[in-house]
């Protein structure tokens with residue numbers, strides 16, 4: 001059936017395992033059966049899998065559902081998000097009243113489902129459907145009337161067929177709540193929900209602050225939210241006396257699509273387009289200035305592209321002109337001429353905007369626009385009206401009964417009629433038509449919500465080609481505040497605003513990845529050259545001058561196996577470095593991907609091993625700066641178009657001092673699976689720790705398997721231990737991944753395994769230096785015998801109980 005492994009405690013027991021005896025995949029758990037930590041059930045079509053998992057760098061166990069065939073593991077639902085299990089003793093059972101019980105080892109209840117029946121039935125089962133829905137039903141499970149279903153309790157993900165909204169009869173609410181972080185599925189800061197005050201709208205909040213309003217449904221979409229005809233899914237909004245929800249369905253079930261609310265509050269639709277590409281953002285909601293609820297106050301209109309961003313609707317003027325002109329728009333606008341409730345009021349048509357907040361509104365789906373106007377006129381609180389549904393010429397009546405809030409320019413073709421003093425109206429009529437046209441055009445340009453498909457970044461086209469040749473040799477900029485340093489820097493300076501523009505405001509769409517020292521974004525310069533912008537995280541304690549020193553040092557490091565630094569930015573407490581963009585991205589995207597790994601034959605892999613070794617040797621020795629990388633791993637090896645490896649993130653490690661005492665240790669420096677025992681235990685780093693990481697990398701390159709996620713049916717070792725066992729048995733060639741067998745050069749493979757094992761020795765002193773490694777790789781002299789690697793836990797083998805720190809001479813951590 002299924003077997004899963006996870007790395008638990010790095011230096012006590014390197015890997016814990018759980019195995020399942022059964023070998024046939026099942027999709028149900030019957031009464032009396034138990035799903036243990038080492039078991040999973042798999043939906044009939046093998047789309048989804050249910051079991052226990054460990055998120056990110058956490059050590060906790062959670063019961064969840066993930067895509068069976070997608071790597072990396074993509075969890076779509078979590079049962080015990082608030083109460084983790086701290087060991088592998090968790091058990092899921094179904095009881096005879098159809099309740100799911102998640103119990104810890106000592107039988108305390110961790111989590112349970114809610115059952116609506118209180119009748120015993122020994123035929124109840126829990127079943128994982130191919131839609132990703134975990135349901136409780138009697139054993140036929142034919143009718144849709146489930147006792148319980150996980151679809152009723154979404155976490156941060158909506159799958160096809162899941163309702164997002166509210167059951168108006170039972171009161172059941174289906175919200176999306178972000179995870180706290182990638183390591184922690186407990187409810188995070190962001191919640192997105194369907195609001196049923198007035199005419200329903202979707203909202204997102206951050207903590208208690210309203211952050212984003214998706215606008216009312218216009219018949220084709222939520223006003224202000226993008227939709228595009230697409231071949232992948234259809235979606236709908238259902239509103240009747242029983243329930244209100246939106247839902248999407250897949251057109252082609254073989255394509256996977258999900259709506260996801262990230263821990264950072266980005267709500268997006270992701271499609272699994274192609275097995276080699278991973279999850280592609282298809283629609284992303286960008287939180288920008290104008291999405292700030294109430295930024296422009298009542299009767300204000302926000303336009304992200306204009307300055308100032310807020311204007312008053314026509315016929316309205318700033319309520320507090322002084323504050324308004326100073327950029328505080330929250331006071332909003334008031335009528336230039338008061339209303340005189342009754343027939344004398346007129347209405348001004350406004351289109352090209354996202355509809356105002358409808359939480360205080362009234363509606364009737366059978367009324368037409370004329371009846372709607374009459375209804376508005378009759379009610380003195382009515383400030384505007386419009387159709388509910390723009391399809392088929394428009395139908396229904398929506399009345400706004402409050403100040404009009406949260407309007408922004410948007411390419412929306414629904415018309416809105418704003419109540420206004422009729423005398424005012426006649427004056428404005430002539431000006432009005434022109435305004436509408438302007439509004440429509442402006443909002444077409446300023447689409448906040450960026451649709452992204454097939455890797456085509458729409459914004460790319462917006463960049464106007466200007467003369468920026470020589471940008472890379474242009475050093476000075478008005479924004480630059482570095483004073484006297486200008487002259488001696490032969491490295492281009494980029495201003496924050498410039499980088500912000502080149503990366504579309506550091507949009508998630510341009511995010512290439514997140515690494516030890518910050519987040520990397522892709523950017524396109526005006527001349528079309530692509531760059532990678534690394535925005536350093538704030539963990540550094542360094543000041544401006546120190547940063548500049550580091551940048552200068554890194555800039556002087558030039559080697560064909562190191563990523564080239566193109567520029568930097570040090571401004572507004574933002575430190576960024578700009579690198580060449582390498583189209584083939586990082587080694588891990590090839591190595592650990594079933595399809596793409598076949599593009600790396602042995603010749604290429606051996607070339608990559610050699611290149612990394614040379615780059616590292618240069619850092620350790622030849623550069624005279626003695627740079628210790630500290631986070632060498634497959635994700636930090638970038639590949640150029642000819643598959644030449646280039647080490648990235650080198651030199652940055654020097655900036656992050658004292659990291660091991662910080663809460664963000666795991667994110668900042670070192671990645672489990674790549675760090676040696678002396679660091680894990682004592683936080684001590686030396687060139688030999690890089691050698692250790694290099695050894696892990698070599699074994700990963702040969703095997704195509706991740707050290708951290710490696711699992712075997714025969715033993716409990718990690719990849720290092722596995723390689724060691726094979727080596728001892730003279731079966732090193734068995735380590736070679738299936739896709740490599742045909743291309744491998746046996747002597748080179750054997751030698752590489754051997755060198756890899758020498759590099760991952762438990763004691764730093766037993767590991768070779770990089771200069772030895774380069775020599776060993778390059779000739780065929782006799783190699784020393786390796787001892788068992790670090791973290792090898794086989795009891796019968798004689799090994800030190802505690803990793804030793806002898807002979808570790810260089811430590812950047814000050815310990």
Ligand SMILES: *[C@@H]1O[C@H](CO)[C@@H](O)[C@H](O)[C@H]1NC(C)=O
Pocket residue numbers: 018019020021036037038088089
């Ligand atoms: C799964 O774990 C249980 C105890 O947690 C154990 O009894 C069982 O043997 C394990 N199954 C396998 C295949 O390891």
Ligand SMILES: *[C@@H]1O[C@H](CO)[C@@H](O)[C@H](O)[C@H]1NC(C)=O
Pocket residue numbers: 114115116
């Ligand atoms: C469980 O369901 C019952 C009725 O179905 C409901 O009254 C109760 O509030 C629910 N409890 C929880 C914790 O959801």
Ligand SMILES: *[C@@H]1O[C@H](CO)[C@@H](O)[C@H](O)[C@H]1NC(C)=O
Pocket residue numbers: 173174175191192193205
């Ligand atoms: C859903 O979100 C709304 C608004 O934040 C909140 O009032 C409600 O309690 C939430 N319900 C659930 C079940 O999370």
Ligand SMILES: *[C@@H]1O[C@H](CO)[C@@H](O)[C@H](O)[C@H]1NC(C)=O
Pocket residue numbers: 252253254255
């Ligand atoms: C569904 O998508 C798959 C993969 O893209 C394709 O091979 C198949 O033909 C599609 N089926 C239909 C009915 O469009």
Ligand SMILES: *[C@@H]1O[C@H](CO)[C@@H](O)[C@H](O)[C@H]1NC(C)=O
Pocket residue numbers: 320323328329330331332
């Ligand atoms: C903005 O103006 C409003 C009144 O219109 C005032 O209450 C508020 O304090 C002002 N905010 C700031 C930051 O000045």
Ligand SMILES: *[C@@H]1O[C@H](CO)[C@@H](O)[C@H](O)[C@H]1NC(C)=O
Pocket residue numbers: 364365366367371
């Ligand atoms: C909705 O409008 C129709 C047609 O004008 C009317 O017959 C009906 O009573 C209205 N419903 C409500 C709830 O006002």
Ligand SMILES: *[C@@H]1O[C@H](CO)[C@@H](O)[C@H](O)[C@H]1NC(C)=O
Pocket residue numbers: 362378379380381382401
């Ligand atoms: C306006 O209409 C709303 C909704 O029907 C109603 O609650 C309110 O009392 C009306 N106000 C006046 C002044 O008629």
Ligand SMILES: *[C@@H]1O[C@H](CO)[C@@H](O)[C@H](O)[C@H]1NC(C)=O
Pocket residue numbers: 337338339340344345421422423424
């Ligand atoms: C428009 O406002 C003025 C006051 O500025 C008022 O005297 C007049 O009656 C209003 N006109 C209408 C049609 O309500």
